[in-house]
Amino acid sequence: MDPFRRAQIILLCDLCKKAHLQSHCERCHINLCQTCVGEHLSDSSIRHNVVLYKYRKSLNYSKCPDHPDKQCKHFCEKCDIPVCSTCISSDKHRGHNISDSLENHGSKTESLQKDLEEFETRIYPQYEEMASDVQTEKAELETKYGKLTTAADQHGEILHREITTIVYERKSDIAEMKSKHLAALNKNTDEITNRITELRQIIQDLKKILDSNDVSLTSSYKSRNSEFRTLPPKVRVTLPSFSPQKINKDQLSEMFGSLSPLSINTEHGDTMKSAEAVSSPPVKPLLDGPCLIASIDTGYRELYRVSCLSEDQVWTCGNSKSMTLLNHQGKLLTSIYIGTGRMTGRMPGDIAVTRDRDLVYTDPNKRTINLVKNKQIQTVITLQGWRPRGVCCTASNHLLVTMVSDDETQSKVVRYSGSTEKQSIQFDDQGCTLYSSGGLYYNYKYLSENRNLDICVADNEASAVVVVNQSGKLRFRYTGHPLNTEELFDPVGITTDSQSHILTADHDNDRIHILDQDGQFLRYIHCDLEYPRGLCVDIRDNLFVADGDNTVKKIQYL
Structure with a gap:
């Protein structure tokens, strides 16, 4: 039975003791009426957690x-x-000293909440960053060691050329010696051949004289035997020899060149300061001129949204039935197809990445919020009478969803823990609507949680950025640069960074507004943007813009 309707018991606010309770602070364990909620939250020294009374957590006392x-x-x-x-x-x-368990539970709960916040917002991202750095270093190993291998090959080719030249010179010397040797032998052969020819003639002449019995020929013969008893000179050549230098492998290796030793040192991990010791993140001033770092071609005909998975990987979606994961070179890593049958015009309303690095998206047509885990789509929430639009993941791993009623007359922001609704934000303290109503597909309402836990909504139909605190209380509305009244402010995408800046894409004016956490205008980002839409930042505060030219632009502005 509804506690407000019990006839026998009337539950009143613990502060004013007059009005019916409506809410409950789980930090302080007190019940509050609608009027006293604001007064209770005014104490900013404590991180209150105000929920509707029916959603309060009951305390379980242990048995003694x-x-x-x-x-x-x-x-x-x-x-x-x-x-x-x-x-x-x-x-x-x-x-x-004995205290009430409720008081102890409250202080312990606050300590647990601080620990959880430090894990989620500071420690876990540092581990993610370290893992990303190691993955980047692993990816670069092939290139870096490839350069060393190439250098060794090139130096080896130089030495090969030098050795080939030396071998050629030695072979040329051998050929020349061989030619001289052959020439000497040919000359000697000619001399011997000539003497042999002459000897044959003498022998023939002697035989004729003896056969003729001619006294005059015999009397005139003069002997030449003594002339030929001395043999012609014989050429003696000593063959050259090759005396190779003994190869000393150590000297050869030293002559070739050496590698410096591989040094692998395990450094002691840096110890992060506690959340109490660090009241704010390192100050990163705005650059005088933001600069474009990269431009990623997505292949979409119309690109709408972008969400960072890591420093070099982004999820994207557009006027298509699929969502794609791209690296910074535009290479397609993963594609998730959500369309079925012959449905036309079906596309995600918005995308976000959870603390567990899973993809979440809204499906306005089917009224669902869906989780993509291991490439499998799981429907987490199915709405009745409302259609989801924008989605973001909070520091506490909740989902914040903007939604429009089926009759397009109402808009609100709802917080979910898993599939359980934890908070609904629709009206201000005066009962007026916080967000504009209007068409489902053209009344863009994207959102982001700031570092101070404010909920920032880019309300396109209202031409405003609407910011409420964690409890849903209106903090401010930003309707464009106060000195620029000629151009209509056209907010579409929105994101926040480590400095609690609010960045919103001014679609029709081709620029991005940077605000501080209190809504004060700081600077424009232009960088040749053309109808910018979706925005997100990575852990290093690089800005990613889903631009109208269907590329994702990576911009450094801090």
Whole structure:
């Protein structure tokens, strides 16, 4: 039964004791009426967590180990344990400071909340950044070691050319020696051949004289035997020899060149300061002139949204039935197809990346919010009477969703934990609507959670950025540069950075506005933008813009 309608019990606000309670602060464990919520939240020194009364968490007291029939509704400060009422009166806890378990639970809960916030907003991102750096270094190994291999090959080719030249010179010397040797032998052969010819003639002449019995020929013969008894000179050549230098592998290796040793050192990890020691992130001043770092071609005919998975990978979607994961070179890494059958015009309303690095998207046609895990689509939430539009993931891993009623007369922001609705933001303190109503597909309402937990909505139909605090209380509206009244402010995309800046894409004016967390205009970003739409920042505060030329532009502005 609704607690407000019980006839026998009327539950009143714990502060004013007059009005019916409507909300409950889980941090302070008190019940509040609508009027007292604002007063309670005015104490900014405490991180309150105000929820609707029906969504409050009930406290479960532990049973006393010494008195099983009692619940431990008290806490012993000295022993640092919960105790029951019987334990308090025992000698064991005599003289000890005893507090109420609710008070102890509140302070412990606040400490847990601070630990959770530090893990989610500071420690976990640092680990993600380290993992990303290692992956980048691994990806660069092939290129870097490839350069070393190429240098070794090139130096080897130089040495090969030098050795080939030396071998050619030695072979040329051998050929020349061989030619000289052959010439000497040919000359010697000619001399011997000539003498042989002459000897043959003498022998023939002698035979004729002897056969003729002619006295005159015999008397005139003069002997030449003594002339030919001395043989002609014989050429003797000593062959050259090749004396190779003994190869000393060590000297050869040293002559070739050496590698410096590979040094692998495990450095002690840096210790981050605690959340208490670091009240704010490192200050990153705005650049005088933002600069375009990269332009990623997405291949979309109409590009609408972009969301960072890492420093070098972004999810994108547009006028298409698929969402694509691209790297900074525009290479397609993954594609998720959401269309079925012959449905036309079906496309995601918005995309975001969760703390677990999964993709979440809204489907206005099917009234669903969906999670993509391991390339499988899971429907997390199905709405009735409302169609989801924008979505973002918060520091506490909740989902914030903008939605429009089916009759297009209402708009609101709803917070979900898993599939459970935790908060609905629709009206201000005066009961007036915070957000404009209007068409589903042309009344863009994208949103982002700021570092201070403000919820920032780019309300295109209202030409305004609407910012409420964590509890849904209106902080301010930004309607464009106060000195520029000639151009209609046309906010579409929105994001926030580590400095609590609010960045919104001014679609028709081809620029991005940078605001501080209180809505004060700081600067424009132009960078040759053309009808910018979706925005996101990575962990290094690089800005990614889904531009009207269907590219994702990466811009450095801090």
